[in-house]
Amino acid sequence: MRMMMGGGPGRGGGRMRDEAALKAENAKAPKIPHLESRVLALFRPYRGLLALAIVLVLITAAISVAPPLLTKHAFDAGLFPADGSGPNLSELWWTVAAMLAVWVVSNALGVWQAWLTAKVGNRVMGDLRTQLFARLQSMELAFFTRTKTGVIQSRLQNDVGGVAQTLRSMISSVVGNVVTVLAALVSMVLLSWELTIVAVILMPLLVIVQRRVGQLRARIASETQESLSEMTAITQESLSVSGVLLAKSFGQEGAEAARYRAENDRQIALQIRQAMSGQWFFAFVSIVFSLVPPAVYVVTAYLIEGGATHLTAGTIVAFTAVQTRLSMPLLGLMRMGLEVQTSMALFARIFEYLDLTPSITSPATPRPIEASRLGEVCFEEVSFRYPETDPADAPTLDQVSFSLVPGQYAAFVGPSGAGKTTIGYLVPRLYEATSGTVRFAGEDVRELDAHELMSHIGIVSQDAYLFHATIADNLRYAKPSATDEELEQAAQHANIHETIMRFPDGYNTVVGERGYRLSGGEKQRIAIARVFLKDPAVLVLDEATSALDTLSERHVQQALDVVAEGRTVLSIAHRLSTIRHADVIYVVDRGRIVEHGTHSELVARGGLYARLDAEQRSIPE
Structure with a gap:
């Protein structure tokens, strides 16, 4: 167990800076070849369940194209018919019934799909934790004499736990949101290709900014997990029976508490950085999404003045409704993109341990032990x-x-x-x-x-x-x-x-x-x-x-x-x-x-x- 040693402000401050620099260097995520493909391979044993979940997502996304078109029909044929005869209640009632049926079926399929993806995600996480434990069990004794027990525990608990949400929601979020975005874009193009250009013109800029933010979050996530490893190691060392006895024997309870507090302060600062690293980006995204409807209205006015007769009131209402529905899955994709980039740093730390090769292994064809010579x-x-x-x-x-x-x-x-x-x-x-x-x-x-x-x-x-x-x-x-x-x-x-x-x-x-x-x-x-x-x-x-x-x-x-x-x-x-x-x-x-x-x-x-x-x-x- 390390003991806190006193020292002058200058030398102590320099030592703390050196330790901080060393921790930052150690926190860099290891380079793992083909990391993305290896993460996807984790889902291979559950491809049947995944295929069913993806089919449900596709059906749900396909159904989601209907509501905006039904909304347009409700306005143009039910509320404000082109012949000016007043509301057509029969058209309006069946349209409303169709909209209700679509939402009931869509939500029922969504619950089923959520159960499937949660089941797959948790099983993959369980497999990952089991593989990691089995790999550590196979390592030679020398590995454990040079590695802190708390660091090993952190890989099993904190790192695997850190990717749990990504594993549970990646398939449903990515597939569902991608299909929903594509379906919404198809609906928007069917309603007005000109207004669709206005709605998506800034999307490439958002993707570039999102990638930069994701890289920053990945670095912070790696530092955060390294800090969690250190906290786990301190806890394991200091709160074991032997550790408590040693601290009390030398009157170092306060020093141990200070050591934990210092690492806890570092953890808090990193968590705040990680929480805030994407906030400005999403604030910018929200502003962009909020500007789209006014821009659509202005462009619509110019198009109508230019003689665009296909832009009816129902078209504009339906288009803005679809555009609003487009923003949520787009935002979800961007959030998931950031989560995946962040999780890749944790996956790299997990695969670093999974790729460990024991230096002491059994031969492919071991020789038998002769019972008559046992004891030699x-x-x-x-x-x-x-x-x-x-x-x-x-x-x-x-x-x-x-x-x-x-x-x-x-x-x-x-x-x-x-x-x-x-x-x-x-x-x-x-x-x-x-x-x-x-x-x-x-x-x-x-x-x-x-x-x-x-x-x-x-x-x-x-x-x-x-x-x-x-x-x-x-x-x-x-x-x-x-x-x-x-x-x-x-x-x-x-x-x-x-x-x-x-x-x-x-x-x-x-x-x-x-x-x-x-x-x-x-x-x-x-x-x-x-x-x-x-x-x-x-x-x-x-x-x-x-x-x-x-x-x-x-x-x-x-x-x-x-x-x-x-x-x-x-x-x-x-x-x-x-x-x-x-x-x-x-x-x-x-x-x-x-x-x-x-x-x-x-x-x-x-x-x-x-x-x-x-x-x-x-x-x-």
Whole structure:
């Protein structure tokens, strides 16, 4: 978690400007090839529903041509017949009935079409969110160590949510308004081609201005989503149990609130900019549309003076009615155009994640894992360097080689940062070796199916992760089909069953976020029970007891000894007292294995292990 640091006004102001410039640079929408066609492809699975919706839109638009023509007929044949005989009530009544029928049918079709497009839009949005989640699940561990959780959450929630309205209304709005505009133009031309020119002469100018405004809104939208990502990240960091505890421990509640307030102020400013960026444009559009009727009247007067006999009162009334109806779909198209341009920036951010390629994948034709060799683990001159490290720095692992037979208990010890944990991560292929070969059951792990490989490996880390769910739910994460008897058996092996039964709700006890309602030792033993249910051939223990007190360590160590029976164990340890019984101990220093042997052999040798053992013995428990 970042902490707010004080500083002089000058230096602080410069730092804030630098951060603002960096955020603006990061907020630029990524360049995604064929973005528009890829967005349209999202609708492909629902082309049947879309086709029906488009047919309904076309029918509705075709029907919309009738009202202005019926209006003209009502005036010229019903109210003011050409023979001057007075209103013709029979003509007027059937015309009014026809107009009513048109509106009833048109609105009924509109409701049906709106339901179809809403259904398609929401399903497309759901598909997009599911694809994005699945893609993120497939990414390698390194992606998540270099990306804030809040930023990832923002892509799933804010970015997909930002395009939701566009997805829901794009087809109905675009198709419906385009067809309505075309139908209105046809009606206008049938009534008077001269007045039609007057009505549409400024349309090209509006399209040019709209495109410029859309580009501006797209840039602002990208900055807005970047700010939302930062706010989500701050929330995730600061309001988690660990974050709140850290802030309170150092008295930084005010600083965290100030950090959130600063980003919230930026978000407000961006939202205001986005809301106002199109207002002047639409004000200009409204003025243009308002000027059209007076212009039509003036031009009509000149045309009548010039001898245009076809411009009757009914024609003028019908034309201005159609022109008024033309303005709304035109305005809708322009609004949708701005929304689409704005949404394209968000679609680009979504597709940026959808286009991520996991660096660790299963081969097209994976090799089978031989059951008789389960538990064999071998490193052959393995070197590894984390992607974000400086190439000039020494590698994390350098030419590491060792071999374990099924059922062997191997411990890896050494100073902090020596590379012990990395060895444990390379076995299940959470990271990929830079060079050399990691073998599992005699096969190169790169030639095995990643999911099958992981199914044979259990990991117990220092920080046992539990979901905000019941103890039973957390245990069944390893084996969803596990019976209550199997849960109890696993818990007994992990030395936690009696503790669970002392809780009022037993196995139905909700553990809280990350298991904060439990002690460290209790969480760790539940994690061990979960691994026991998985029943792996290889067990990786990543300093599983280093954060526990002596009593909890003793309980957890007893549970680990039980779950380790009959399995190959790679135990990354800091406390040497927990691994003295290991079959073989590898001493790792600066990425290399510098010693190996049993506890007594290494102590007798007087090397690094002996020094570490002497140091720990000198520290009272």
